[in-house]
Amino acid sequence: MNAISVRHTRPEDIPALIAMQAEVYPDIPPWSQRKLREQLDVFPQGQIVAETADGLVGCASSLIVQWDDWAESHSWKEITGAGTFDSHNPNGRTLYGAEVFVDPRVKGRGIGHLLYEGRRTLCRAMNLKRIIACGRLPGYRPHSADMSPEFYAQKVVWGDFGDPVLSFQLKEGFSYCGVIEDYLPEDIASCGHASLIVWLNPDYRPDLPTTIPEEIAL
Numbered sequence: 223m224n225a226i227s228v229r230h231t232r233p234e235d236i237p238a239l240i241a242m243q244a245e246v247y248p249d250i251p252p253w254s255q256r257k258l259r260e261q262l263d264v265f266p267q268g269q270i271v272a273e274t275a276d277g278l279v280g281c282a283s284s285l286i287v288q289w290d291d292w293a294e295s296h297s298w299k300e301i302t303g304a305g306t307f308d309s310h311n312p313n314g315r316t317l318y319g320a321e322v323f324v325d326p327r328v329k330g331r332g333i334g335h336l337l338y339e340g341r342r343t344l345c346r347a348m349n350l351k352r353i354i355a356c357g358r359l360p361g362y363r364p365h366s367a368d369m370s371p372e373f374y375a376q377k378v379v380w381g382d383f384g385d386p387v388l389s390f391q392l393k394e395g396f397s398y399c400g401v402i403e404d405y406l407p408e409d410i411a412s413c414g415h416a417s418l419i420v421w422l423n424p425d426y427r428p429d430l431p432t433t434i435p436e437e438i439a440l
């Protein structure tokens with residue numbers, strides 16, 4: 223594969239991202255052009271893609287939230303404003319990962335890692351305290367008759383099971399914090415559940431505010 227680079231998302235990327243998302247999640251409706259455009263209008267600094275000379279190969283979408291507003295309970299729909307990011311709060315201290323996906327043809331070649339590196343760069347550049355996300359648990363469904371989603375996720379953390387998403391996120395240095403039930407009901411493979419994960423920014427300065435530069439080098 224050609225060299226992979228990560229850059230900010232541009233409006234002209236939207237049709238290719240929608241097509242890729244439809245391939246990644248055949249059973250979940252992809253985002254509309256309008257939603258992706260809104261995400262870019264609300265928080266362009268938080269939207270990134272990975273590309274090779276042949277085109278786009280993945281993306282990661284994020285917003286900033288005041289975590290205390292959501293910590294006790296939230297669904298994907300609530301915390302992302304149903305994908306519009308109208309819940310974005312530029313004074314918050316937490317970068318919230320709303321979506322990440324890689325072209326299924328090139329999974330397992332380090333693209334997800336580069337997108338997560340990009341997110342960590344955004345987190346540091348904006349002096350945010352952490353990245354929080356709720357990851358799908360796509361390996362859970364075959365085990366759902368035998369165990370709770372919590373126990374399944376614990377077994378992934380303990381290394382008894384591999385999960386296509388949580389195992390990747392643990393490899394990326396995220397800590398598992400528990401399961402959010404009914405996070406994304408349309409996600410059949412995960413039975414709608416997700417694992418709450420966090421990465422703490424070691425460079426965070428609580429004495430300084432969140433700053434959102436116009437340009438962030440990735």
Ligand SMILES: CC(C)(COP(=O)(O)OP(=O)(O)OC[C@H]1O[C@@H](n2cnc3c(N)ncnc32)[C@H](O)[C@@H]1OP(=O)(O)O)[C@@H](O)C(=O)NCCC(=O)NCCS
Binds near residue numbers: 356386394
């Ligand atoms: C999850 C996803 C983004 C990972 O991207 P990727 O490009 O395949 O991952 P990478 O190749 O960058 O892997 C990074 C590290 O995670 C590990 N990893 C990746 N997938 C893994 C898996 N299924 N099990 C165990 N480890 C895994 C890799 O081995 C690598 O570690 P290493 O550097 O020590 O070898 C990608 O598989 C994807 O798009 N999945 C479908 C969409 C999705 O469900 N997204 C999550 C939304 S919450």
